[in-house]
Amino acid sequence: MTPDQLRTALEDRMTEQGTKWLADARASVAADPGVVRGLFPLVGRRCGRGPLEAADPHGWTVDDAARALLLAALPLTGTALLEEIGELYRTGDAAERRAVLRALPLLPVGDGALPLVRDALRTNDTRLVAAALGDYATDHLDADTYRQGVLKCVFTGIPLAALPGLRRRADAEMARMMAAFAHERTAAGRAVPDDIEPVLALFPDVVVPGHRDLEAVPTATTDRRSPREA
Secondary structure, three states: OOHHHHHHHHOOOOOHHHHHHHHHHHHHHHHOHHHHHHHHHHHHHHHOOOEOOOOOOOOOEHHHHHHHHHHHOOOOOHHHHHHHHHHHHHHOOHHHHHHHHHHHHHOOOOOOOHHHHHHHHOOOOHHHHHHHOOHHHHHHOOHHHHHHHHHHHHHHOOOHHHOOOHHHHOOHHHHHHHHHHHHHHHHOOOOOOHHHHHHHHHOOOOOOOOHHHHHHOOOOOOOOOOOOOO
16 A cells, blocks of 8 residues: 555545654654654554454554654665664564555565565464565565465465455466375365466466475475365
């Protein structure tokens, strides 16, 4: 989302007091970037924590949007900005880390924030993983890590509809990995998530592999059991 879209979405989701607090907080951050560390943890209590749009457990929340706007107000660039958001991510709770990840497309950080994305993909927090695979990852994450992140979503039940860049980043290797997953689930008599079908449909020439092919499916970032053990 753009800052304008976030502001519009927040109009009906925040109280008058919350709106004023956020405006004052953004002005304070623009004048003195150092105050963001004290303001960032207060956002949920001051602005709200409910879903921003539909009641989607993996979608934006009010505090995600408010924190993203707070970060977008920082008058920092380059190393100074990366150090600031890195500190907020490392010291923040899950909601604060998620907001940093969601804000990345709004910030002039180039590839510099990829370590934060990779860190989030190593966790078992599904909302953090979904946030990590947002627009910033779509534009900057390498193909192998992106594929493994998507496969982790399939393993952990994160709906692939939550990944805005999936159709653009999908490739034949990702389809092969999903076909392997589907084959293994079917062989074990378990249900296959419906949302992998659109990815498979993009690459109809991908052959559903046998069990031995599953040994080659990368699982380094899943932090879970392999498909064979699931």
